[in-house]
Amino acid sequence: MGVGESIAPKSSRRRIRECLTTQVSRAADTEAFLAAVETIYEAAARPSKWPDALQASAAIFDDIGANLIWQRDDGSFGTLVSPGLRTAQADYESGWWRQDIRAIRAIEYAFGGNAGAITDRHVVTPEEIETHPYYAEFQPRHGLKWIASVQISPDPYIIVALSVQRAASKAPYSDEELGVLSRLGGHAEHALRLGIRLLGTELTNASLGDAISRIGVGAFVLDGLGRVVFSNPAGERLIGEGLHVANERLFAPGAEGRKLEVALSAVLHAESVHNPVDPRPILLRGPGEDQQLAIYLLPVRSHEPAIDPLLARARVIMLAIALAPGKAADPAIIRDMLGLTLGEARIAAHIGSGLAPRETAARLGITEGATRTTLKRVFSKLGVSRQSELAVLLTRLVPR
Secondary structure (H helix, E strand, C coil): CCCCCCCCCHHHHHHHHHHHHHHHCCCCCHHHHHHHHHHHHHHHHCHHHHHHHHHHHHHHCCCCEEEEEEEECCCCEEEEECHHHHHHHHHHHCCHHHHCHHHHHHHHHCCCCCCCCEEHHHHCCHHHHHHCHHHHHHHHHCCCCEEEEEEEEEECCEEEEEEEEECCCCCCCCHHHHHHHHHHHHHHHHHHHHHHHHHHHCCCCCCHHHHHHHCCCEEEEECCCCEEEEECHHHHCCECCCEEEECCEEECCHHHHHHHHHHHHHHHCCCHHHCCCCCCCEEEECCCCCCEEEEEEEECCCCCCCCCHHHHHCCEEEEEEEECCCCCCCHHHHHHHHCCCHHHHHHHHHHHCCCCHHHHHHHHCCCHHHHHHHHHHHHHHHCCCCHHHHHHHHHCCCCC
16 A cells, blocks of 8 residues: 555545535535645645645635735744736735735734635725726736635744635635635645744755754654654653653553544544544643643655655554643634634733733734723633633633
8 A cells, every 4th residue: 555545445435525525615625625634644744835835725616726924923924826827926025015905904803703714805995906906907908807815823923824826817706615715725824833843954856864853843744554654853752751652652641542543543544634623733742831732633645656764654644742831822722712703812822821911912013902801702612700710710621
């Protein structure tokens, strides 16, 4: 059986596809969605594949292209585009980004209690679409007009937008299509937990083992039987302190350890790749008394001959991310565990770590008024009334 082949029974794969057909909806092609998901997970361990993954994402909607843009908490940013958008991206970066009213307004829109993907109608007026220079000059120059975008959070200190670009000759994005993009965004977020770190190593010509060794979180490469074939230095430091190895296999004690075992079995049988729901982390006790681990299991997919020996053996890459006390919690975990939107979770993470609304607003690039409005909504959803109560609630997200 090849590296990229599923070991799930054919009947199981058939049920997955039947289920996914109803969940993806008629707005997109199911096979195209599955192909995009496969390519996204392939790109997780091979950053050079991200342009292909973005093009596959655009193909779901039969659109021109797609792009990723990410911003770190230090203000730096990066972009990746599909081949069909390279010329437009060069023009955009030459100065048109300053005119991109959609991107400017989408930042604050994300904190307004809105979940999922958005499109032009959410952030600009019909008049602006007809007259603003970005729509009247830049977009026609490259055969573009409409955009659909979803914010994702693959790292507590990085926010990413996945966007699909559409020509003016087609109708604007429908709510159905935005729902499909939101589900795809969950897979992109999951894959980028590793991918964004590998991109940061700037080791595109290095082996996978060398690249993973340089990332700052624990990483374990597992084969098709769940055996550890590689671990980086950060991962090795966690052995015996929250994670254990027996017979070459990783495990954790207690009920949470059982969840890890079940989740790993599902990933090895390829079912989670086709699951349109955002994959949640498994939360474990960490090496310190007040430290916890968030465990993410990333399927490794490759339909090409693996040049890298480690990639040829890999079926799953497990990330073990320490949730350090005293720092802002991971917004993605808060979102998944407490039922908030990503924007609400980002504010809750900062306020829960002790920052005042004004400081939080400055860090997130929004107004203090928007921060306070969102905070009131967070308090209402979670049944708390003070910052100290929110901090206590966040510390209870993980086992002690």
